Amino acid sequence: MTRKDKTPMISPDEARALVLEQSFLMDTETVPLYEAVHRFLAQDIVSDVDIPPFDNSAMDGYAVVSSAIRNASKEKPISLPVSGESKAGDEATVVSLQSAVRIMTGAVLPRGADAVVPVEDASESGGMVSFYSPIKPEENIRHAGEDICRGMKVLRKGDRITPAVMGMLASLNFTHVPVYQKAKVAIIATGDELVEPGTTLSHGHIRNSNAYSLFGEVLKYGGKPHYLGIAKDSREDTERLLQEATRCDIIITTGGVSMGEYDFVPEVLRKLGVRIVFETVKMKPGKPCIFGILHTQNAKKLFFGLPGNPVSSLLSFIQFVRPALLSLMGARKIRLPEVHAKLKEKITKKKGRTHFVRGFFSIENGTLFVATTGPQGSGILRSMHEANCLIILPAEREVYEAGDEVTIQLFNHEEVE
Numbered sequence: 490m491t492r493k494d495k496t497p498m499i500s501p502d503e504a505r506a507l508v509l510e511q512s513f514l515m516d517t518e519t520v521p522l523y524e525a526v527h528r529f530l531a532q533d534i535v536s537d538v539d540i541p542p543f544d545n546s547a548m549d550g551y552a553v554v555s556s557a558i559r560n561a562s563k564e565k566p567i568s569l570p571v572s573g574e575s576k577a578g579d580e581a582t583v584v585s586l587q588s589a590v591r592i593m594t595g596a597v598l599p600r601g602a603d604a605v606v607p608v609e610d611a612s613e614s615g616g617m618v619s620f621y622s623p624i625k626p627e628e629n630i631r632h633a634g635e636d637i638c639r640g641m642k643v644l645r646k647g648d649r650i651t652p653a654v655m656g657m658l659a660s661l662n663f664t665h666v667p668v669y670q671k672a673k674v675a676i677i678a679t680g681d682e683l684v685e686p687g688t689t690l691s692h693g694h695i696r697n698s699n700a701y702s703l704f705g706e707v708l709k710y711g712g713k714p715h716y717l718g719i720a721k722d723s724r725e726d727t728e729r730l731l732q733e734a735t736r737c738d739i740i741i742t743t744g745g746v747s748m749g750e751y752d753f754v755p756e757v758l759r760k761l762g763v764r765i766v767f768e769t770v771k772m773k774p775g776k777p778c779i780f781g782i783l784h785t786q787n788a789k790k791l792f793f794g795l796p797g798n799p800v801s802s803l804l805s806f807i808q809f810v811r812p813a814l815l816s817l818m819g820a821r822k823i824r825l826p827e828v829h830a831k832l833k834e835k836i837t838k839k840k841g842r843t844h845f846v847r848g849f850f851s852i853e854n855g856t857l858f859v860a861t862t863g864p865q866g867s868g869i870l871r872s873m874h875e876a877n878c879l880i881i882l883p884a885e886r887e888v889y890e891a892g893d894e895v896t897i898q899l900f901n902h903e904e905v906e
């Protein structure tokens with residue numbers, strides 16, 4: 490095939506839009522709540538209960554009628570008999586103007602009470618409790634339904650089930666949750682030079698790192714990775730593994746998509762009937778990047794022929810496969826956050842392609858700055874580890890001075906030192 494038979498070069502944004510246009514929704518399933526973390530909800534959740542279910546105390550202390558201690562002061566404390574105790578889990582008691590009820594955090598507020606005096610602001614002895622200041626009505630009370638009230642749409646289809654959502658679902662009495670199925674993602678490395686970690690390396694060979702980076706990415710975004718191994722640089726082996734991969738929803742290869750003599754991926758994809766949507770993207774790194782679709786008897790498959798260089802393959806995953814994977818699994822939020830930052834150093838580039846420069850942002854006196862991680866070769870995988878963002882430099886501009894404002898994409902949210 491000649492160069493001009495290729496699909497036209499498109500921008501990364503156009504490529505991402507084309508991918509999302511082709512993505513589809515996985516079937517749904519119901520899983521036990523404790524297995525649901527990081528999955529995506531397959532339906533809106535409307536509460537049929539109030540949370541908390543009853544008025545209760547936010548403190549350990551004494552439930553009172555606030556007007557009963559309206560005139561309390563240090564000099565003239567007001568003492569009331571302790572008429573009872575309400576601990577978490579007990580049924581409701583009653584309090585009158587002439588009494589106080591000892592109460593624990595989370596216990597039902599006694600009928601009649603409108604405030605709770607914290608234990609440290611009172612002193613109890615011989616069945617009496619003294620108060621040294623007044624208290625406003627409503628102090629230290631948690632009202633029924635103040636978190637979630639009956640009829641409220643609390644969660645939306647496509648929401649990620651975070652630990653907080655797990656807790657909310659438990660409060661709402663879910664033991665099982667409707668979620669989208671995990672997308673199965675096949676990963677195939679290509680290249681005669683590749684050997685797996687744990688085996689000896691002879692001259693001219695390198696270790697297969699891409700399969701592992703991509704395996705990690707698939708897991709990170711909640712997919713189910715299936716690593717199928719290394720395809721030798723031959724049509725036959727590439728076809729054998731790609732054929733095997735068609736049982737998955739998304740199929741990823743790395744390497745073998747450039748213009749080299751032994752780059753068989755595009756040819757084999759076409760032979761298998763994959764319709765190529767694009768195969769070059771105006772970006773650096775990651776220019777050769779194939780996206781295609783295959784309709785089998787009862788399903789659609791998305792194929793990504795990612796470039797071989799370790800940074801390029803990871804970066805292309807993040808830009809194109811990640812959105813597809815999230816979209817298949819029902820995620821409502823797909824875009825990575827982008828913000829503006831001031832460049833700390835001058836960068837020059839050629840016109841024509843969007844650059845994704847590995848960067849490190851920091852906040853200094855409230856201003857966001859960004860520096861590059863250093864050398865930007867597409868084989869320098871360390872740069873992806875050291876970066877906490879990608880500096881996106883638009884295709885047409887060549888020079889970026891220190892102090893210029895640039896867009897950064899946050900792709901590595903982690904704790905800071």
Ligand code: AMP
Nearest residue numbers: 678697698699700744745746747797798
């Ligand atoms: P290719 O596109 O197949 O020519 O690969 C481009 C570059 O990426 C070459 O230097 C390959 O050795 C390297 N490469 C390809 N696949 C992998 C892999 N799985 N792990 C690490 N490097 C790779």
Ligand code: MG
Nearest residue numbers: 679680744745
């Ligand atoms: Mg190769």
